[in-house]
Amino acid sequence: METDSQKQNEKPHQSNNSTDLQIMKRDCLNKETTSRLSLLTKFHAGYFRISFALCGQALLWKTLRELSTDARALRPFVHILPSTAFILLWSLAFLSFLTLCLLYIARCLTRFESVRAEFQHHVGMNYLFAPWIAGLLLLQSTPFLGPPNRAYILLWWILSLPIIALDIKIYGQWFTRGKKFLSMVANPTSHLSVIGNLVATRAAAEMGGKEIALCLFSLGMVHYVVLFVTLYQRFLGSNSLPVMLRPVFFLFFAAPSMASLAWRSIVSSFDTACKMLFFLSLFLFASLVSRPTLFKRSMRKFSVAWWAYSFPLTVLALAATEYAQENE
Amino acid sequence: METEIIYSPSRQAEEIPSLLSTVQSRVVGFDVIHTPSSENSISQVPENRSATENLTPEHSKFYHHERTTSISMPSSPSMLYLQEQGTNPSIPNGTPPISYFGLPPRKSNEEKFDPNKKARFHSHPMGSNQKSSNTVEGFDGLATQHKLRRSDGLRDNRYDPFKTWSGKLERQISNLRRKPLELPENVYSETPQTARVPKVDRFFDALEGPELDRLKEFEELVLPEDKKWPFLLRFPVSTFGICLGMSSQAILWKTLATSPPVEFLHVPLLVNLVLWCISISVLAIMAVIYLFKIIFYFEAVRREYHHPIRVNFFFAPWIACLFLAIGLPPGIAQNLPQFLWYILMTPFLCLELKIYGQWMSGGQRRLSKVANSTNHLSVVGNFVGALLGASMGLKEGPLFFYAVGMAHYIVLFVTLYQRLPTNETLPKELHPVFFLFVAAPSVACMAWAKISGEFGFGSRIAYFIALFLYASLAVRINFFRGFRFSLTWWAYTFPMTGAAIATVRYCIEVSTVFTKSLSVVLSLISTLIVAVLLVSTMIHAWVLQDLFPNDISIAITHHLPKSRTQDVDVTDVELGDSEESK
Secondary structure, rough: OOHHEEEEHHOOOOOHHHHHHHHHHHHHHOOOOOOOHHHHHOOHHHHHHHHHHHHHHHHHHHHHOOOOOOOOHHHHHHOOOHHHHHHHHHHHHHHHHHHHHHHHHHHHHHHHHHHHHHHHHOOOOHHHHHHHHHHHHHHHHHOOOOOOOOHHHHHEEEEHHHHHHHHHOOOOOOOOHHHOOEEEEEEHHHHHHHHHHHHHHHHHHHHOOOHHHHHHHHHHHHHHHHHHHHHOOOOOHHHHHHHHHHHHHHHHHHHHHHHHHHHHHHHHHHHHHHHHHHHHHHHHHHHHHHHHHHHHHHHHOOOHHHHHHHHHHHHHHHHHHHHHHHHH | HHHHHHHHOOOOOOOOOOHHHHHHHHOOOOOOOOOOHHHHOOOOOOOOOHHHHHHHHHHHHHHHHOOOOHHOOOOOOHHHHHHHHHHOOOOOOOOHHHHHOOHHHHHHHHHHHOOHHHHHHHOOOOOOOOOOOOOOOOOHHHHHHHHHOOOOOOOHHHHHOHHHHHHHHHHHHHHHHHHHOOOOOOOOOOOOOOOOOOHHHHHHHHHEEOOOOEOOOOOOHHHHOOOOOOHHHOOOHHHHHHHHHHHHOOOOOHHHOOOOHHHHHHOOHOOOOOHHHHHHHHHHHHHHHHHHHHHHOHHHHHHHOOOHHHHHHHHHHHHHHHHHHOOOOOOOOOOOOOOHHHHHHHHHHHHHHHHHHHHHHOOOOOHHHHHHOHHHHHHHHHHHHHHHHHOOOOHHHHHHHHHHHHHHHHHHHHHHOOOOOOOOOOOOOOHHHHHHHHHHHHHHHHHHHHHHHHHHHHHHHHHHHHHHHHHHHHHHHHHHOOOOOOOHHHHHOOOHHHHHHHHHHHHHOOOOHHHHHHHHHHHHHHHHHHOOOOOHHHHHHHHOOOOOOOOHHOEEEEEEOOOOOOOOOOOOOOHOOOOOOO
């Protein structure tokens, strides 16, 4: 709530603020009938972090189960995860994804103004990628649908085309549109656009589309370099992110881990570039973890932003698994 | 809210001037006890308060006083008086009003200033016989203190805020020497919540110059400007640049002696041995001196750490250790054990986790603001570590540091090239510090050659970048004139040596007359410069005797002096400040 209200406070459209406030006032009067309406008001794209986390976990469990038995150290892990637990997790992830998508569609239909305002916000606009990334993660971790399957390819295209379209829109804005220059809007959630490209890369490489994979990978990496430098410079200082959203700093090391995984799926082995990206990710993780005061203020009250911790850690674990496998 | 107890020195023979007592109680409103009687009444003096502790009020008063803003007194007589007193105060009967508020008006605004906040919270009970323990801040009464000091107090207390625990450690040690039974008293009681070190903005406001070592006009120092400070206070961390310069020379001569293409020079390995021995002894001596500085002048060290330029020199000792390991003469040891690499890199890793984290998430220390050429020192160490590890045969560790170094080097390089308007530290004119640009690519090229086993395209690209930067700086040699010599210049020699070493390495791959002559020329240049620096250092050390001038960069005030009436930025307005770990 705090995040949402903070976001609303920073919206350029004051009218939406008042609209939502009016709605909320009405909600307070009629609790029962408008309970669902108030839910839609409170709901925002940041809730997709939940499905990120769950889908990421499903992918991790699937990867752990399918480890090649050459990895001696990891062999115990291969057998401790029963398949039923995995299926349950996948179903949970799928259900959460579906629910969130439906809720968000409902929000689009009923509160289109607030949706639009949300996406004009420099944090909210990155969460446009959120449903598609979650969908791709879910697709990759599907137990019953493998890459050669036509349904898989179809679903991949359905989920990736929006990502490509969003790339063109948002990356173009970075250097052409005055108010939305990268130096003004850069914040850790901007990594989501890069991660979207990289997730699509990995899914594409696994289904055999090497050229598409390479194309998306180069797109993601080029913008990652630019984003990395800009974020490190911290031109805006601390003003770019509200305190409650500090957990999204973890996205700093999600991007190189995902890049490492994506490159590995392109070249089919964990070569030097993958290792270097993984080490960079490890270093950034250590750097963030050794600064607990950075997150102290955001940990005072529960918020959906806490879910932002999970996905990056999952991706790091995935990359570490691949690294361990390679080193065996 | 601090409840300081302000009092004049509790000499039983001394009487508190009536002016003081009335003024104090009127002005302050809280417990101001400065009559000898009340002093004694409140004193639960532990016996361990030694005679040297009577110095506490003097120096603590010297540096901080909460209440002087309401009263302004002429300063110069007492300042003059102080200077006359020097370190050998007699026991006078001074002019209490002047001496109590005896500081120049500028100092009277140091109420919030307390370089060692420990002094602020501490409230010692007062001793009876000259045992006036307390952390009253304030410049007040310094003259009085000086006057009243016994012969024990030959120390100059003005430097105490820069000492560890505001001088208490020193007293503890002298305690231990005199009265072994005394227990330390409340030395941990006054841990400050926030370190009272000037913020980054303050450093930029008060200092100027490419190394931020020159004081701007209207700025003042908290330490006396005309006296020579204690040696340890004058010993900056940038002196470790000497080790960098010497040890990189050792590596150069080792490379020259052992590389096939330059065998025509017939360089003996003895040169490497001699240079290496000199380097290791210099490093050892400096490490010991700096260790003493950490022990005795921890606050000064902390201020150096917060200086935006000096912080990078904290990497210098570790890089020097790595250089020494790389330049190890074959006569001493052929192969170093692998665990040594881990030992050498661990402190380096911790330091860089801290510094890079500050770049990423720090409120006031973000890169767009503090980026400067000296930051290259923080990045180049990664490549040096990778080079050493790869030459020891390690695989993953060097790759780790190479990746981290490369990523952060790209960030730094772009930032410096952008010369953002928010960036104030890059000098508008050329300065030897720019040579640090050459360091990272040249070492990266050698490191990558060692990691990948061959001098491939990656290494060559890095080498050519280094060469280009070197050439573009060398042709501007005219603009490098007219600078004051300082010890930090030693740190700028190692990039040139590094470029020479990389050229020799390149020469092994591409052995033409041009490359050979280039390697010889570059080696000669770097050796010549080091020799010139060595001679200058000797001259300054023994002839001119000003090798270690007063280190003014660490002695700036927290606020602008009162003479400047502008508002000063001392509140923590930035969101990230409270979370920023120092």
